[in-house]
Amino acid sequence: MTTDRPASTAPALAMEHIYKSFGGVHALTDTSFEVRPGEVHALLGENGAGKSTLVKIVAGVHERDAGALRWQGEPAEIRSVTDAERMGIHIIYQQLNVLDHLTVAENLTLGRERIRLSFVDVGEERRRTIGALAALGVEIDVDAPAGSLRVAEKQLIEIARALWGDVRLLIMDEPTSSLGEREVDRLFEIIARLREHGIAVIYISHKLEEVSRIADRITVLRDGHTVGTVDAGETNQDDLIAMMVGRRLGHAIEKITHATDRVVLDVDSLGTDTGLSRISFTLRQGEVLGVYGLLGSGRTELARALFGADPIGEGSIAVNGNVVRFGSPADAKRRGLGLVTEDRAEASFPLLTIRENLTAPSWDRIAPGGWLRSARERSLAQKMVDALRIRTPSVNEPLSRLSGGNQQKVVVGRWLLREVPILILDDPTSGIDVGAKDELYHLIGEMTAAGRSVIMTSSELPELLALSDRILVLHHGGLVGILEGGELTQENVIRMAVAGAGPKEVPQPRSLEESAATTSAGVAGGDPDA
Numbered sequence: 001m002t003t004d005r006p007a008s009t010a011p012a013l014a015m016e017h018i019y020k021s022f023g024g025v026h027a028l029t030d031t032s033f034e035v036r037p038g039e040v041h042a043l044l045g046e047n048g049a050g051k052s053t054l055v056k057i058v059a060g061v062h063e064r065d066a067g068a069l070r071w072q073g074e075p076a077e078i079r080s081v082t083d084a085e086r087m088g089i090h091i092i093y094q095q096l097n098v099l100d101h102l103t104v105a106e107n108l109t110l111g112r113e114r115i116r117l118s119f120v121d122v123g124e125e126r127r128r129t130i131g132a133l134a135a136l137g138v139e140i141d142v143d144a145p146a147g148s149l150r151v152a153e154k155q156l157i158e159i160a161r162a163l164w165g166d167v168r169l170l171i172m173d174e175p176t177s178s179l180g181e182r183e184v185d186r187l188f189e190i191i192a193r194l195r196e197h198g199i200a201v202i203y204i205s206h207k208l209e210e211v212s213r214i215a216d217r218i219t220v221l222r223d224g225h226t227v228g229t230v231d232a233g234e235t236n237q238d239d240l241i242a243m244m245v246g247r248r249l250g251h252a253i254e255k256i257t258h259a260t261d262r263v264v265l266d267v268d269s270l271g272t273d274t275g276l277s278r279i280s281f282t283l284r285q286g287e288v289l290g291v292y293g294l295l296g297s298g299r300t301e302l303a304r305a306l307f308g309a310d311p312i313g314e315g316s317i318a319v320n321g322n323v324v325r326f327g328s329p330a331d332a333k334r335r336g337l338g339l340v341t342e343d344r345a346e347a348s349f350p351l352l353t354i355r356e357n358l359t360a361p362s363w364d365r366i367a368p369g370g371w372l373r374s375a376r377e378r379s380l381a382q383k384m385v386d387a388l389r390i391r392t393p394s395v396n397e398p399l400s401r402l403s404g405g406n407q408q409k410v411v412v413g414r415w416l417l418r419e420v421p422i423l424i425l426d427d428p429t430s431g432i433d434v435g436a437k438d439e440l441y442h443l444i445g446e447m448t449a450a451g452r453s454v455i456m457t458s459s460e461l462p463e464l465l466a467l468s469d470r471i472l473v474l475h476h477g478g479l480v481g482i483l484e485g486g487e488l489t490q491e492n493v494i495r496m497a498v499a500g501a502g503p504k505e506v507p508q509p510r511s512l513e514e515s516a517a518t519t520s521a522g523v524a525g526g527d528p529d530a
Contacts, residue, residue, distance in 0.1 A: 005427075006082070009036060010036065010037075010073060010168055011034040011036055011070065011073070012035055012036055012037045012039075012071070012072060012168065012200040013034060013035050013069070013070070013071055013089075013169060014033075014034040014068075014069070014070040014199065015031070015032060015033045015034065015054070015058070015067065015068075015069055016032050016067055016068045016069075016070070017030050017031075017032060017066070017067045017068065018031045018033075018054065018057065018064050018067035019031075019064065019065045019067055020050075020053055020057065020062060020064055021065060022401075025393065026224055027050050027053040027222045027224055028050045028053055028054060028057075028064075028224045029225055030226075031050060031054060031067075031221065031225060031226050032226050033054060033219055033223060033226065033229075034248070035169065035200045035201075035202055036142055036200060037168075037198045037199070037200050038195050038196070038197075038198045038199065038200065038203045038204055038216065039195070039201070039216045040191060040195060040214055040215050040216050041200070041201070041202055041203065041215065041216065041217050041218070041219065042202075042203045042204070042205065042211040042214070042215035042217070042218040042232070043055070043202055043203070043204045043218075043219055043221065044094065044204075044205075044206075044208075044211065044218060044219070044221070044240060044243075045220055045221035045222055045244055045433070046222070046244055046389075046391075046405075046433035046434070046435050046436070048223075048391030048402075048403050048406055049221040049222050049224065049244070049407075050083045050221045050223075050224040050225075050432075051173075051204050051221055052094075052095050052204075052223075052403055053171065054221070055069075055091060055171045055173065055202060056091075056203065057069075057078070058078065058084065058089060058091075058169075058171065058202070058298055059078075059081060059084050059089060059090075059091040059171060060078045060079065060080045060081040060082070060083050060084035060085075060089075060321065061081060061523050062068075063079060064320065070244065071087060075362075078235065082233070083322050087168065087169075088167055088168030089169045089171070090162045090163075090165075090167050090169070090170055090171070091162070091170075091172075091173065092158050092159055092162045092170070092171065092172050092173060092175055093158075093173050094173040094174040094177065094204075094405075095156065096151070096154050096158055097154060098146045098149075098154045099146060100145065100146050100147030101145065101146075102145070102146055103142065103143050103144060103145060103146065104129060104140055104141065104142045104143070104144055104146055104149070104157060105122075105125045105126050105128075105129040105142040105143065106125070106227075107157055107161070107368065108125075108128070108129045108132060108142075108157060108160060108161050108164070108391055109125045109128060109129060112164065112165075114128075114509050123176065126130065126142050126143070129142045130142055132160040132161075133156070133157075133160055133168065135160070135163070135190070136156060136159060136160055136163075136186060136187070136190060137186045137189075138153075138156050138160070138183075138186075140156070140157070140192055143475075148309040150178075150295070150296075150300065151178040151300075151342050152178040152179050152180065152183060152295050153345050155175065155177070155178050155179060156179075156183065156476045157236065159172075159175060159187065159190075163190070163194075166239055167194070167199055167420050168199060168200065168201070169200045169201075169202070169528050170194060170199060170200070170201050170202070171201075171202045171204075172201065172202070173204045173206065174204060174205055174206070174212060174430075175187060175203075175205075176205065176207065176459075177430040177459075178427070178430065178459070179295070180295035180459060181294065181459075181461075181494075182294060182295065182403075183295055184210070185193060188213070188214055191214060191360070192523055203215060206349065206405070206429075206432060206433050206434060206437075207460065208237045208240055208241070208434070209237075209462075211232070211240075212232060212237070215232040215300070216231070216232055216267055217229055217230065217231055217232060218230050218231075218232050218235065218240065219368045220240065220243040220244055222243070222244060222478040227243045227244075227245060230305055235282075236529060238480065241434050244434060244435070245410070255466060255467065256445065256449075257286075257287075257447050257469050258286035258287075258445075258448040258451075259284045259285070259286045259288075259448075259469045260284055260285045260286050260451075261284065261289035262284060262285040263282045263283070263284055263285075263321075264283055264284065264285050264319065264320055264421065264422060264453050265282065265283035265306075265317070265318070265319055265422055265453070266282050266283075266317070266318040266321075267279060267280055267281050267282070267283075267306070267315070267316075267317055267318075268315050268317075268318075269282050269314060269315035269316070270305065270312060270314070270315035270316075270317070271312070271313050271314035271315055272301065272305050272311065272312055273310075273311070273313055274298075274301040274304070274305070274310050274477075275298055275301055275476075275477035276298050276301050276302060276305060276459075276477045276478075277293055277477050277478050278314075278315070278478065279298075279302065279315070279474075279478070279479045279481075280479065281472055281479065281482060282314075283422065283453050283455060284453065284469075285453055286448045286449070286451050286452070286453060287448065287453050287454070287469045287470070288448060288453075288454045288456060288467050288468050288469050289453070289454065289455045289456070289468065289469065289470055289471075289472065290456055290457070290458070290464040290465075290467065290468030290470065290471035290472065291303075291455060291456065291457040291471070291472045291474065292457070292458070292461060292464055292471055292472070292473055292474070292493055292497060292498050293473060293474035293475060293497050294475075294498070296476065297474040297475055297476065297477070297497065298474045298476070298477040298478075299426070299427075299457040299474060300341075300342050300426055300457070301477070302425040302457075302474070303339060303341075303342075303424050303455070303457060304339075304340075306332070306337065306424055307326070307327045307329050307332045307337055307338075307339040307424055308326030308327065308328050308330075308331050308332040309329055309339070312325075312326075314513060317394075319335045319336065319337075319422070323460075333361065333420075336420050336421040336422055337420060337421075337422045337423075337424065338361065338415035338418055338420035338422070338423045338424065339415070339423075339424045339426065340411055340412050340414075340415055340423070340424070340425045340426060340428050341411075341426055342426040342430070342457075346499050347411050347414075348399060348407055348410065348411055349399060350398065350407075351398060351399075351402035352398070353395065353396050353397060353398060353399065354381065354385065354390070354392055354394075354395045354396070354397055354398075354401060354402070355377060355378060355381040355395040355397055357395055357399050357410050357411075357414065358380070358381045358395070358414050358417055359377050359380060359381055359383075359412055359414075359417065360414060361414055361415065361418045362380065362414075362417055362418050365380065365418075366414075378395060379485055380417055381395040381417075383417075384413040384414075384416060384417045385413075386438055387413070387439060387443065388409045388412065388413050388416075388436055388440070389409075389417075389435055389436055389439060390402070390406050390410060391403070391406050392406065397435050402530070405432050405433060405436070408430070408432055409432055410435055412425070412428050412440065416443055416447070419447075419452070420506050421451075421452050421453065422452070422453050422454075422455070423447065423452065423453070423454050423455070424454075424455045424456075425454060425455070425456040425457070427457055427458055427459055428440065428457065428458075429458065429460065429463065430457065437463075440469065442530050444456075444467060456468070461490055461493060461494070462490070464493075465488065465489075465490060465493070466489070469484065470482055470483065470484040470488070471483045471484075471488060471493060473493055473496040473497055474497075475496070475497060480496045480497070481496060483496075
């Protein structure tokens with residue numbers, strides 16, 4: 001990333017020999033890190049490597065046990081979130097802090113309300129909110145309840161709120177986990193402007209392509225230690241992965257199709273009140289069926305409708321040749337379907353143990369005849385903890401004690417453990433590390449080899465292309481087309497997702513860069529997907 005204003009060489013923040021433990025668990029051990037003014041410094045590591053603990057110390061959520069902090073070259077103490085915000089340090093968490101019962105405007109101005117004659121100036125709240133969202137190039141109804149928004153839209157509210165006020169250091173923890181390509185481009189434009197104004201950015205992401213694109217320097221943590229810091233332009237993804245996991249992964253996905261001719265799911269002219277219209281497709285035994293679309297295309301809405309979470313207004317669904325009408329997710333589960341939701345908070349039980357979270361849908365396996373087999377429950381849970389490399393001292397730990405990424409692994413592992421014949425994965429690798437992604441890819445391969453079928457949405461198109469036998473492309477709630485074989489290319493998928501037309505109906509750019517330029521032009525023109 002280039003800018004007219006290079007980063008200063010003196011650190012805005014320096015952390016030296018930091019230690020932090022929780023009970024008997026050492027989260028950070030002799031960890032050092034620094035970020036300069038006007039620098040985008042990426043922080044990488046597997047789930048549980050210590051990234052979130054490190055930035056929560058900076059943000060005033062945790063106090064360090066030992067080590068030194070320097071802010072603008074001077075010794076500093078950050079004992080609370082108020083201390084950090086007073087210094088100009090703000091953080092955007094991976095776990096969203098949007099209050100569903102408040103409007104968009106009320107969420108954005110919460111704690112910063114303008115009072116007139118002892119009352120909140122609602123008109124001023126609306127104007128300030130509209131301006132803050134416009135700076136991100138976002139159009140959202142500021143009077144809408146936040147609970148009615150998609151996860152990606154809530155994430156944009158978080159970003160706009162964090163950028164409000166005097167920011168000198170901005171920490172972003174997986175800020176693009178639910179954003180489409182257009183929204184990512186828009187966010188990177190904002191980051192570039194912050195950099196030009198000398199604002200330091202700490203950027204946490206598992207998407208190595210993003211990190212290479214946006215970062216100046218990269219620091220890697222592993223098991224609470226600093227492995228090293230490298231210039232982004234002088235390293236590659238294989239080296240970064242090796243630093244993160246301590247070994248090189250065979251990260252290229254070898255696609256072996258296990259699809260048969262047998263149809264296990266037949267969707268005909270599906271329509272819902274959530275915006276889906278006349279969607280028809282089939283799913284075959286042993287197939288990975290990808291679903292791709294931009295923000296607002298209907299990917300999550302389709303996953304929810306198939307699982308009975310949203311009612312179907314028109315059309316039909318047949319499972320193994322039998323037309324079904326799901327009145328609830330329980331009906332879908334009885335028919336052999338499972339769903340890993342885009343919003344992990346919807347499907348997790350933070351106060352229950354990891355064991356209980358993993359085995360929640362598998363009661364018939366752990367309690368045949370109604371009697372709980374505790375040993376079997378522990379064995380099944382431990383099997384999935386090992387398979388997904390979930391970092392925990394015990395399956396009896398409360399889920400809330402895990403890092404955000406490890407909590408996501410538990411939600412994915414729940415349905416893998418259930419061994420449902422049809423599994424719907426809604427952006428399942430969002431927020432999980434490269435090692436866990438590698439394990440998940442292998443598990444999907446094992447599932448399809450055993451005859452189970454997968455419907456998978458993803459915001460990472462290369463991942464979807466590598467895993468899928470076919471890809472459905474959605475646009476504004478409608479099915480543009482289904483790509484397979486030689487038509488299954490990144491260029492075709494992007495063209496269809498952007499233009500809402502089949503690959504032969506869209507003018508063919510000479511390169512993918514031109515296709516990206518077309519996308520940017522659509523954003524500038526106020527495309528409703530923006």
